[in-house]
Amino acid sequence: MRKSAFAVLILVILGNVALWALWNRPVDERSWAGAITGVAYTPFHTDKSPSKGDKASADDIEKDMAALEGAVMAVRTYSTTDGSEMVAAIAAKHGLPVTAGAWTTGKPEIDEPELAGLIKLARANSNVRRVLVGNEAILRADLTVPQAIDYVKRVKKKVNVPVSIAEPWHVWLKNPELAEAVDFLAVHLLPYWEGVPVDQSVDYAMFRYNELKQKFPNKHILIGEIGWPADGPWRRGAEASQVNQAKFIRNFLNVAAQNKLDYFIMEAFDQPWKREIEGTAGTSWGLWDYQRNPKFPMIGGVNEVRNWEVKCATAVALGFLPLVFFLWRRSDLKIGGQIFYGALIQAVASVLVFTVSAASAAGLALTTEIAWGLLIFCQLVLFAVMLIDGMELTEVVWQHKFKRKFVPCSAAPLPNAAKVSIHVPCYNEPPHMVMQTLDALARLDYPNYEVLLLDNNTKDPAVWRPIEEYCKKLGPKFRFFHLDNWPGFKAGALNFGLAQTAPDAEHIAVIDSDYQVHPDWLKATIPHFNRPEVGFVQSPQDYREWEHDLFQRMTNWEYAGFFHIGMIQRNERNAIIQHGTMTIIRKSALEKVGRWGEWCITEDADLGLRLFEHGYEAVYMPESYGKGLVPDSFSAYKTQRFRWAYGAVQILKHHWRQLSPGAKELTAGQKYHFITGWLPWFADAAHMIFGIAGILWSIGLMAFPKYFEFPPNVFMIPTLSVFAFKVGASLWLYEARVKCGFWDKVGAAVAGMALTHTVGRAMWLGIFTSGRPFVRTPKCENQPALMQAFLMAREELVLLVSLWGAALAIVMVFGHENRDAFMWSGLLVVQSLPYLAAFITALINVFPTIGFGKSKPGEADDAVGAGAGD
16 A cells, blocks of 8 residues: 555544544533432343333342442332332342332222232331332322322321322422322422423422422422433433433532432433333433443543444444555545545444444334334445445546546548448337438448438338338438337347348447437547457437427436446446447447347347446447437436336346356456446435335324334434435536536436436336336427326325425424424435425426427327337
């Protein structure tokens, strides 16, 4: 590795570490050096849950009491029938007093054993100093106030310790008769659940405490629960976080000491099993995590991400080898490009580590585990696409020079120049358009060529006979063939043309029937075949007559991105896509690889790949030598892209062995481009699933909150960031390579985004089906009517309305108390943008004032057929 690359390696790694350190700077909060008066304790470890009927074990309780000894002065329990009844005796060995609780529900079959167990505990264990006959049972409406008072009186008669029931502050204020019946008030003060910002939360808790003190001056007040979760959703102004938990606990402990408060911190250890009843927040109130490790220090700075140094080191290690490989292989890039892409590699590694660590939380519900697994997989796909896009951007912006740059040949062709047979496949095309194509071919400045017009399966003689007559007028160079009921679609027609080709023709050129070629096309390209290894020469697709129609303008510039960005970069590795117009193939190579593939609806791309597999080279010249017509309607635009995407899956399924690692037919660069070039289309397929899943998940959030929760920001923020990166990278690439104005760049982005659903549907169908019919892209259509906009984008409109409806419903249901609802709704809106782009594009296509469209004479046939057109 060169010194400069080594310097980049060190710089990128240090930059990543610095960002981790900056993000995880310790926050200084008020310290606490004393013991904690008491903690609420539930004796369930990660593998147990009382909701499943599990019982706590004596061994687990013993380990927990040993961990608490010396750090706390007392514990509080909640039940006498789930194993918690063993706590008092074990706590006594560690010198810990216990406030014992019974779990009451208003159901005698549950309450009677609990109360009996509570009485037994108080009588048998001298360290049981107080008892509670219920926990928030009145709040849950499990008990009425008279029932609770009855339970208190019954227990008071049989024990010699103070008796109460634990309820939030407002239950005590609302029911003074309850306060009269108990020996002390056990009050829960949990500002997080009330949406109080953490900076105001201790003062708020003290306000409620003093309110009770004034209301019941003769009653001792025990704060039965007070705390703050380290994780969970926003509750209005309350944010659950590790730093906020430490801030609240430390501040409260100092205030409690100053005011000599009697309290139990909620709670000793994190309880993953509570996720199913209280969501993420319910799992993370512990001062110790579920593995019984302290979550934050009581003195000194607090980090939001515990052990971030380990995670940072893991991220650096995960991205190290890809970074070294990149720097070793890409010495041809400028330093700026090496730094940019190296930083992108390390950033992706860091986000993946952060995501996986967040997804490893214990106690996840089955639905959440499935969702997180899918989300991690989808993030891998998104980041793969991001790295592919980033590599293309890096090569375009920071590449030193082109390795394979081909220029047009300017010398006049010799009289005995190699003969070219030009094949023009045609299906049900407007005669006037085809005649213009033939006129342009007649003007070619090349001495030795023929033209075969291959009319394939056009039913109406009034369409094809005028073209036949016109070919006769143009002379013997032009031959017309009409094929009835001919199989194989466009490939079948081209194979027929190959059989009719003049024996002395050395090269086969193909153009679509709407293309008007430049007179210099052949003389500028044919000399590149002087090298025997060249199998085909390709010029870009280009278009005309789009300037005054906004829809066509958008599509023109969307096409231009591929031919002026992607194809140029693919050419660097001899891996261009062979597209079936403005292409010239060596005839012997075409015959050697087995002619055109009639099994595939994208026979051109398949042929190009087969030529590469047989060791041929391609020549790509970015200069335009022919211009065709862009689709007239959004429907035709979608039809064409559907065929391209579906055909791509066909090709991948057919050539997977040659594209596999270790296969010798293709170079590594060719495999890279043919796989990564189509991977974004698989991302479009994933986007389709994301959208549907987002709608269903939103329904689950509202209808089944026990089983569904908002995905954490660790998933949502990277997804939004990848989308922003793709948009930014696209605009940057266009700025570097495509010479158009800013709004043309935006229009191209909208047009491309509008095809997301079409491509995604094509990819899914391509995966699970085969043999879809060839659908031509009609040209010279009449301008569609306004209602056609809704019909052309009907599927996208359904998804758009559904996503917007889900986003609005989530905000209305949860937005008043949970800021995560806005993040989730924002994600749904971002997911809807491709569907919105489709509808906008359809409207632009049909709205005369915007589209500046004009009707064109000719057929508007978009039928499925065995045609040979584009």
